[in-house]
Amino acid sequence: MSVRIRFDGTEIAGRDGQTIAGVLLANGHRTWRDADGSARGIFCGIGVCQDCVLTVNGVEGVRACQRTACDGDVIEREVRS
Numbered sequence: 001m002s003v004r005i006r007f008d009g010t011e012i013a014g015r016d017g018q019t020i021a022g023v024l025l026a027n028g029h030r031t032w033r034d035a036d037g038s039a040r041g042i043f044c045g046i047g048v049c050q051d052c053v054l055t056v057n058g059v060e061g062v063r064a065c066q067r068t069a070c071d072g073d074v075i076e077r078e079v080r081s
């Protein structure tokens with residue numbers, strides 16, 4: 001089974017059960033957040049550092065490494081300092 005999510009206006013596919021970070025990484029995205037001009041993506045991978053946060057379906061601050069991707073999710077980048 002696969003899931004399809006929208007990131008940067010483009011639909012990308014992942015496997016059922018993958019985290020959002022997993023889907024993004026599998027589709028070639030290594031970073032998806034800007035922090036004081038520094039690109040961020042996965043760092044700890046266990047929900048501690050918050051480097052991977054993004055906006056999911058309008059909800060800010062979602063940890064991409066912890067949230068399972070759901071079919072139809074709309075993912076937006078965040079800029080934080």
Ligand code: FES
Pocket residue numbers: 041042043044045046047048049050051052053063064065066
């Ligand atoms: S990578 Fe550290 S919280 Fe997600």
